[in-house]
Amino acid sequence: MDEVAAAIADPVRRRILELLRDRQLTAGRIAEHFEISRPAISRHLRVLRESGLVRDAVVGRERHYQLDPAHFGDLIRWLSQFDQSERWERRFDALETEVHRTRRERRTGGSPYPKERTA
Amino acid sequence: MDEVAAAIADPVRRRILELLRDRQLTAGRIAEHFEISRPAISRHLRVLRESGLVRDAVVGRERHYQLDPAHFGDLIRWLSQFDQSERWERRFDALETEVHRTRRERRTGGSPYPKERTA
């Protein structure tokens, strides 16, 4: 996971990941989006490869790069442990209580909002 | 968000964040957990402070550090866009709307699916 964090720290590598988000690209196509030299891109791609965030497939003289979404999970989970204030918990709690309330109402045959309806 | 990614890239800083996960600590207490010199820790703390991941409160001659969970969200969301499996956001949304629809229908006495509307 250390490699993933390091890989993500560089802005060029982050842009590469964004480029690969929904399409597959060759090294050359990726390089076209940047001003820096192709060897520089090549090394960024190696870092991404070794971190596991990206996989490559050799096709003739080209190399097709694509995301490997599996390796994002570890870092996401690590970060999430600090993010207890994020609304997930609250949304979950809200949904949970709503479901329970609905079940209770079904059981007792009462209407959804007890106070506004008697029979 | 660039600063956050850079802050997280260092293993010492990641351990500091873990230390601060559920308790508040002074700079000295934090430094006790590491072999490196205190000035080194002090600079790591500055990086964390400037990235917004951590806040400090001066108490006498001590500085109490604590997490600022708000700033983790941006990076988490950015990472999540790549992780399809972590795509339970969509599943959750679907479940949420489903539950709400069910309750609404019960309340109005309508049938489960609008297209079957009795009228």
Added chain:
DNA sequence: CGGAAGCGTAACCGGTGGGTTACATATTCT
């Protein structure tokens, strides 16, 4: 076969990051 195309690696180089020691500053204790 021979040149062009597509990529990666090697060697080099300047800037930055993270470590250290020495020092400055503010607060607490006696």
Added chain:
DNA sequence: AGAATATGTAACCCACCGGTTACGCTTCCG
């Protein structure tokens, strides 16, 4: 007031990172 405590800053050093140019290896194509 003066010593000890808690912490940050400054100056310095070395290792690593990210950039460049030069080069090597395959693969495609005339």
